[in-house]
Amino acid sequence: MDVVSDAISAVRVGRPSSNRVRVAGTWCSRFDAYDGAGFHVVLEGSCWLQPDSGSAVSLGTGDVVLLPHGAGHVLADAPADRGTIEKAVPFELWLDGHGLRMASPAPPPEDAPSVAELLCGKYRLDRSKTHPLMAELPEVVHLPNRVGRQPELRAAIDLLGREIGAHRPGTGVVVPGLLDLLLVYMVRAWMTDGGADGAGGWPAALNDPVVAAALRLLHEDPAGAWSNERLAARVGVSRATLARRFTALVGRPPMAYLGWWRLTRAAALLRDTQEPLDTIARRVGYSSPYALSHAFSRLFGTTPGRYRTRAAQ
Numbered sequence: 001m002d003v004v005s006d007a008i009s010a011v012r013v014g015r016p017s018s019n020r021v022r023v024a025g026t027w028c029s030r031f032d033a034y035d036g037a038g039f040h041v042v043l044e045g046s047c048w049l050q051p052d053s054g055s056a057v058s059l060g061t062g063d064v065v066l067l068p069h070g071a072g073h074v075l076a077d078a079p080a081d082r083g084t085i086e087k088a089v090p091f092e093l094w095l096d097g098h099g100l101r102m103a104s105p106a107p108p109p110e111d112a113p114s115v116a117e118l119l120c121g122k123y124r125l126d127r128s129k130t131h132p133l134m135a136e137l138p139e140v141v142h143l144p145n146r147v148g149r150q151p152e153l154r155a156a157i158d159l160l161g162r163e164i165g166a167h168r169p170g171t172g173v174v175v176p177g178l179l180d181l182l183l184v185y186m187v188r189a190w191m192t193d194g195g196a197d198g199a200g201g202w203p204a205a206l207n208d209p210v211v212a213a214a215l216r217l218l219h220e221d222p223a224g225a226w227s228n229e230r231l232a233a234r235v236g237v238s239r240a241t242l243a244r245r246f247t248a249l250v251g252r253p254p255m256a257y258l259g260w261w262r263l264t265r266a267a268a269l270l271r272d273t274q275e276p277l278d279t280i281a282r283r284v285g286y287s288s289p290y291a292l293s294h295a296f297s298r299l300f301g302t303t304p305g306r307y308r309t310r311a312a313q
Contacts, residue, residue: 003206003215004187007131010264013271016179018121019095020164024114027077030088031120034070038122039186043161045116050074050085051140062145064153066186068137070122077116091120119160123183126271126311128300129264132251133202134187141190149193153185205249210237214246218258222265223285226258258285263299266292270304271311277304 020043031038033052040049042063049057049065052072056079059065067073074080074088125134143153160178163171191203205211213235218226231254232242246254262284269280277289286292289304296304 003133003212003219004184004191006219006261006265007133008183008187010129010131010268011125011127011134012123012180012183013126014124015176016121016123016183018119018160018164018175018179020117020119020161021095022115022117023077024116025077027094028074028080028084028088029076029091029094030074030085031072031091033072034122035127036070036123036125037183038067038070038073039120039182040065040075041119041157041160043117043119043157045114047116047118048076048079049140050076050080054139056080057140057142059142060145062154062157064143064145064157064186064189066137066141066143066183066190067139068134068141069139070125071139073140075118075120077114119157119164121179123179129267131264136201137187137190141186143186143189143193150185150189153182153189156181156185201249208245208249210235210242211246211249214242214254215250218254218261222258222262223283226255228254259295260299262286263296266296266304267300267307270308280304 022044040059042059042061044061046058046060049059050073051057051067054071057065074085076084076088080088143150145154156178160175160182163175163178191206205215214231217224217231217234228239228243232239235242237245243253246257250257252260266280266284266286269275269283273280275283277292281287281289281292284292286295293304296307300307302310
């Protein structure tokens with residue numbers, strides 16, 4: 001797989017969840033900190049997001065916001081002061097008592113209060129294996145609706161808006177797949193629209209032709225017999241050039257990154273499959289289960305067997 005796909009699949013566990021809500025008038029709902037990632041899409045109207053730490057964000061129709069580290073926050077119809085935030089209704093209660101799970105079929109009267117319609121959801125993530133690309137995401141990723149920008153993201157939002165709450169045949173399969181696509185498109189959008197503004201880090205790494213090519217090779221074949229010399233030759237630069245550019249943008253030398261990624265892949269295979277340890281060892285580039293177990297315990301602080309048991313629980 002490619003780096004972005006691997007970065008997401010390494011940490012995502014279980015099935016994502018979402019709700020479509022429609023609310024009018026004055027409202028304020030709290031989302032507690034979560035060991036995963038949350039997101040909101042404004043389908044209609046506008047609202048404000050106030051993170052527990054940081055500045056309030058104004059959201060308009062078509063805007064998307066990702067909270068990749070599960071930061072606690074409130075959503076409200078207007079900028080919320082401390083008193084309003086303290087009285088915010090927990091989302092689960094607000095959903096049952098104030099939100100609708102599907103849009104109203106009738107248009108509101110002219111004198112009705114302003115209406116907001118939202119998609120609110122979350123992804124379960126395993127923080128023990130966070131890829132540095134995901135770790136680099138800011139607490140709040142705001143992706144404003146801009147004409148002609150991110151058409152794939154807009155298409156996924158449109159499809160989700162039609163599916164969630166519609167109770168059509170196959171929705172149970174379609175919605176989780178669309179939510180997975182949404183996460184990929186949100187990360188892509190941050191890299192192209194927002195992340196690149198910093199002129200460094202992973203957006204820069206994946207835009208650097210030498211570093212991106214090296215990363216692609218390592219992710220396509222993590223079990224390969226890689227060395228700095230072989231990788232540099234495949235990329236078409238000197239060993240010194242590769243080491244300098246890769247380390248500056250990725251944060252660690254090529255072989256150190258490969259070793260970390262092999263163990264991260266092993267953890268995902270232990271979690272998601274029932275393959276025996278010797279098979280996993282070969283798939284990620286270790287000569288024996290013992291060699292894998294030793295390196296795995298050093299990085300994760302537990303044996304592969306105990307890690308698999310804990311993940312299953």
